[in-house]
Amino acid sequence: MxxxxxxxxxxxxxxxxxxxxxxxxxxxxxxxxxxxxxxxxxxxxxxxxxxxxxxxxxxxxxxxxxxxxxxxxxxxxxxxxxxxxxxxxxxxxxxxxxxxxxxxxxxxxxxxNDPNQPSLDISDIIKTIGGGNSGGLMDAVSKYGGQFGLDQNNDGKVDMKDAAAAMSGKGGGLLGGLLGKLFGK
Structure with missing residues (x-):
């Protein structure tokens, strides 16, 4: 990012x-x-x-x-x-x-939010903004994401694998979709 x-x-x-x-x-x-x-x-x-x-x-x-x-x-x-x-x-x-x-x-x-821009990956943005640690934004996504249908691979947790799955085309613009679903926007 x-x-x-x-x-x-x-x-x-x-x-x-x-x-x-x-x-x-x-x-x-x-x-x-x-x-x-x-x-x-x-x-x-x-x-x-x-x-x-x-x-x-x-x-x-x-x-x-x-x-x-x-x-x-x-x-x-x-x-x-x-x-x-x-x-x-x-x-x-x-x-x-x-x-x-x-x-x-x-x-x-x-x-x-453009799926045709592979150079900007949602996981990089979340890691950069969240400091690359387990805290912050990714924790919020993990904590609440399952309730909002963000568990892309149905493994019972929301993590970077779900972000990658969403980036592969399951959810369109991941950042908007992932965070939008999480916070009801």
Missing amino acids: LEQLTELVKQYGSEAIINNQDIPNEHNEAVMEETGNSILNGLKGMAANGNFSELAGLFSGGKVDSSNPVVRQLTEQLSGNLGQKFGLSSEASSGLAGNIIPKILGSLIGKA
């Missing part, structure tokens, strides 16, 4: 960051790196704090705009980081964050 996120930051950063007069050219690369880090760390933080329903709502096809609580939180975080680390004005940092976060997340979610 990190590679895809980095590519999306570069893709959308050329317009929002490089062509932005409020950002000195010598900070362009660092601002792009901070953007990617803020998104990834923000998503990890939300998972660590148990904000699963918000994450599920976002990844299951929820609006990716300033009204979405995940987008709003990530925008505020990036805006604060840009102001603090690069001395950008509040207006410049919030404008940049409000512009780029929805574009990056929208594209990331679109790719995750």
Whole structure:
């Protein structure tokens, strides 16, 4: 997921960051790196704090705009980081964050929900956001997933094998389907 996120930051950063007069050219690369880090760390933080329903709502096809609580939180975080680390004005940092976060997340979610995008695997996203451990998002999926028909291989538990089975075409866009079923979205 990190590679895809980095590519999306570069893709959308050329317009929002490089062509932005409020950002000195010598900070362009660092601002792009901070953007990617803020998104990834923000998503990890939300998972660590148990904000699963918000994450599920976002990844299951929820609006990716300033009204979405995940987008709003990530925008505020990036805006604060840009102001603090690069001395950008509040207006410049919030404008940049409000512009780029929805574009990056929208594209990331679109790719995750597209069965024709094999480079972005749901298990990688869950491992990355959940920190790759047994806690967090995957535990919630495992704990509640059987109740919502997510046990793809009928072995009595919901795990990465079920995620792989769903990715193989049994459930369409796995991220939306898996998390959407889990949280009733």
